Amino acid sequence: MLRGAAVRAALLRAVRGAPGRAGLGRAVPRAEEEEEEEEERQRGGRVPLYPGHIPTTPLQKALLAAGSACAALWDPYRHDMVAVLGETTGCLALPKLRDRMRNDPEGYRILQERPRIRLSTLDMARLGGLPDGTLGREYIRFLEDNKVSPDTRMPAKFVDDEELAYVIQRYREVHDLMHTLLGMPTNMLGELPRSVLPTDPSDGFWPIGIPDPRPREVHGEVSSIPVPAPLSSVICEVVVKWFEAVQTGLPMCVLGAAFGPVRLNARKLQVLATELLPWAVRSGRNASCVLNVYYEQRWEQSVESLREEIGIFPPPAVCV
């Protein structure tokens, strides 16, 4: 009985592909479709969901995660590898983050409106003209001092969901604002006149915006002028990473937080472990989700009041 059905099916197929259509019957388009299917399969079986999306198979994602982790450890300046690591390992944390955004009114609005922090969307002149201590002014100061631009952030490539791709993009663009909010500028040497610089640039540590009342010995002369000392960029990045790890739960932040301090000397490690990291973790736990803040509408707000609103504790005054 079954064999009869199979034979009939084969006959039907043969009839459909009859030479009546000049031999261009079903068999030929089907061969093309098969080839296309094979190509689709080899491309990860999906079509791009957003501009710049590269669909990947689970095996490719695993290889990418491993490879980018090695590349990032080998050469810490490979920011693109850090980005890829974040995308390929964020499959659990990103949906949670997106849900936290959806459940908050401001976060929900961000997900709807999809604002981007870019040179083309920011009015740099206006922000630079805001009073000191406001979010806009301090953010511009951070960008100028470190000679970074918000446009250097890599777009998401390997996230297989369009909304999650936006979430990780938002996280990247908000990273510089994290530095500003936490008071962790990575380099302040550009701001100070040469004569008041301490001899050892990696010596002192003082967050921006908090006057240092201690008299400092500078170039052999005791000066009572409050001198914010230059800051070590690695310490700042590690502190921000710890904060972000607690806030977002992204594996890339956790890895960065764990491996970041590896190359620091004992003194800096001690400062990190005793003062900065506990503060970062406490703030991270206490603060509401930093992605739920519509920063573009709060440029005029002062950094301190924004810190209070979010729940970030004031940065510790650290002496080295």
Added chain:
Amino acid sequence: MAAGLCPGRALLSRRGGALWALLGTARGRAAGPETHFGFQNVSEAERREKIYQVFENVAEKYDVMNDSMSLGIHRVWKDILVHKMNPSPGTLLVDVAGGTGDIAFRFLNYVRSVRERQLQQKLRHHQNLSWQEISKSYQEEKSNPLGDSQVVVCDINKEMLKAGKQKAQHLGYSEGLSWVLGNAEELHFDDDKFDVYTIAFGIRNVTRIDLALQEAYRVLKPGGRFLCLEFSHVSNPLLSRLYDLYSFQVIPVLGEVIAGDWKSYQYLVESIRRFPPQEELKAMIEDAGFLKVDYQNLNSGIVAIHSGFKL
């Protein structure tokens, strides 16, 4: 029934067929006939542009990527090509799509060592040489170590040539080497000029392979040899599956991790699949006028060396 199906299949087997062209006009492109870029269908002009950009992007990391993708085996393939060529001193070689100079450097090393051996043999055969004759022969070796052999490296991409020149400087190659910007489909050399024409891992990127083969025929001297080293088709089914798995899963990842460029390496593996297999390429070479055309599979067909003579 089978006879009825076959012509249809033949019509649509070339990707630039009528049906695809019909579908393609919906996109409104009219710059030349349809061809392929990896697994996409594009016009010829667009394909040339895209391929130029691919090599512009990969030029700096080209050698590193070759080593990591082929686990260094590409060096062995290129050595085998030059050994097959077996050039003698005085050979004039044109290496088309020669990019970073791998074949050119191997050629120079080979003729230099052949020349040294020649001079040593000459010394050994002459029993009673005067001091003047001996010193003259050493001078000959020093003044003409290559025996007038020359190689012209020709590539369509400025970045690849730049990378090649830097490498030559770094490795100390200066004599007998020249770098020319040119298109394999339209070479600016005179007819009957070269003894050997090589194209290693380049003919796959040429848009009109037939034109490139015709140009190769034109610039070779009578008696000259055409050698083509290129990725080809693996017939062994198990090896083919492993090769596909490696190509599609690992190579783009390597491209992203090492060179920061997924798409160029995705193009690379797709273009290998689109390239004609061994017998088809052999037929194309014969169509251009070459005789005694043959091919040698390396690594079960992952790579093949095609050879032909202008007689």
